[in-house]
Amino acid sequence: MMLSELLRLRGIDPRTHKIKVIRHEDRRVDLHKFTRKELEIYQSHQSRPVFDGLDYVVSFIGANRGLGVMVGVYRVKTPKGVRPPKLAISNRALKRTTHTRYYYDLRRDNRFKDWEDRVVIKWTGAYVQWQQRLPPDKPVVQVLPKGRREPFHQYSDVLLSFDDLCRIVSSPDANADWHTALSSTAGVYLIVDKRSGRLYVGSASGKKGILGRWVQYARNGHGSNVKLKHLLAMHPNRQKEFQYFILQTLSRSLSRSEVIAVEQA
Numbered sequence: 241m242m243l244s245e246l247l248r249l250r251g252i253d254p255r256t257h258k259i260k261v262i263r264h265e266d267r268r269v270d271l272h273k274f275t276r277k278e279l280e281i282y283q284s285h286q287s288r289p290v291f292d293g294l295d296y297v298v299s300f301i302g303a304n305r306g307l308g309v310m311v312g313v314y315r316v317k318t319p320k321g322v323r324p325p326k327l328a329i330s331n332r333a334l335k336r337t338t339h340t341r342y343y344y345d346l347r348r349d350n351r352f353k354d355w356e357d358r359v360v361i362k363w364t365g366a367y368v369q370w371q372q373r374l375p376p377d378k379p380v381v382q383v384l385p386k387g388r389r390e391p392f393h394q395y396s397d398v399l400l401s402f403d404d405l406c407r408i409v410s411s412p413d414a415n416a417d418w419h420t421a422l423s424s425t426a427g428v429y430l431i432v433d434k435r436s437g438r439l440y441v442g443s444a445s446g447k448k449g450i451l452g453r454w455v456q457y458a459r460n461g462h463g464s465n466v467k468l469k470h471l472l473a474m475h476p477n478r479q480k481e482f483q484y485f486i487l488q489t490l491s492r493s494l495s496r497s498e499v500i501a502v503e504q505a
Contacts, residue, residue, distance in 0.1 A: 243298070243361055243378040250351045252313070257295040259374040263363050264311070265302035272301065272390060273399050279311060280348070285340040289321045290371050297346060298374070300361060307381065309390070310359040314346035358384040387411025392421045400484040402461070409458040422451035426490040428503045431457075433471070435481040440468060443503035445496045454484065 243261065244254045252259070264271050264283065271279065283299060291297060294316045300308030321342025360382040365372060387407050392398075400408070408415045426449050431440040442465065444453035453463065461479030462468035472478055490499055 241380045243359075243380055244374060246355070246359065246380060247298070247313070252296055252349075254374045254377075258293060259296045259298060260291065260294055260371050261298045261300065261361075261374050261378060262371045263300045263302050263308045265370065275401055276311075280346065283314075284344050284346050285324050286321060286342045286344065287340050289342050291316055291318075291342075291344045291346075292320050296349070300363075302363075303360065303390075306363045308361050308363050309384075310352075310356055310361075312356050313349040313352040315349055317345040317347050318343075354386070355383075357390075358386065358388060360384065385411070385414035388414040389418065392417045395421070395425070395427075395486045395489050398484070398486045402458075402479045402482045402484075405454060405484055406458045409455050419451060422454065423447075423449045424492075425449050426492045426494055426499055427486055428488045428490070428499075429453075430485040430487050431468075432483045432485070433478070433481055434483060435478065440465065441487070441503060443499045445490075445492065445494060445499040447492065449492055450486065457482075457484070 247254065247259075262283065264279070271282070274282065279301070283297070297314045297316060299311040299314060301311050303309050321344055324340050324343040359380060361378040362381050364376065364378055387410060389404055389407055408418045412419050426443070426445040428441065428443045429450060431442065432438075433440070442453065442463075444450040446452055448455075456463035457479075461477075461482075462472050468479075488502065490502060494502075
């Protein structure tokens with residue numbers, strides 16, 4: 241199946257609509273660590289008028305072997321790029337927006353919401369040409385299972401938002417590699433509250449390892465951590481601002497007291 245066929249199924253026809261397909265990849269920053277909101281800010285700000293005159297932008301993020309995973313389909317509400325608005329952005333990776341000349345109001349099309357993070361295309365043509373007209377077409381090489389997150393790579397690369405964590409926990413079949421990896425090791429982890437910058441260090445042990453502990457966070461946001469319970473009591477849904485990292489992996493054969501000793505060292 242081709243990308244144009246998929247779009248036509250939901251009412252967008254490349255023969256009658258002006259469309260560009262974009263594949264995000266930036267050597268300066270790791271875009272896979274961006275939240276959706278951050279990535280949408282990133283793509284709305286451009287140094288050149290690349291989205292002028294378009295009806296839609298079909299957005300993908302770069303994957304291995306020249307593939308792209310769908311971020312979303314966006315309606316271009318501004319016929320021409322306008323002067324970028326001033327933004328208070330704390331994420332240092334997004335500072336590029338302060339040096340751009342064009343801003344586009346890109347509205348996410350919810351007709352394609354169930355395809356986001358699932359549709360995988362082959363990026364034909366030069367990889368360096370990150371934005372291309374449609375047509376020429378792009379082959380769809382895979383539709384990932386619903387609830388699938390990007391593949392697990394290595395423990396030191398783990399950076400999950402709360403939504404990512406919930407997706408992994410609630411879709412074990414689609415994320416079997418994550419379940420296997422996280423349950424195979426004990427360890428010390430870090431929770432970052434992006435809103436305040438506060439850090440919460442914790443540890444996990446036992447048969448289910450880190451996965452067993454993180455499942456508790458996915459269920460209620462605080463995982464029975466006293467400080468996080470107090471924070472969420474004062475600021476409901478604050479867990480949406482949390483990010484989860486693994487600081488150190490440990491053998492599951494270690495006792496709980498031995499793991500806690502490493503955490504407190």
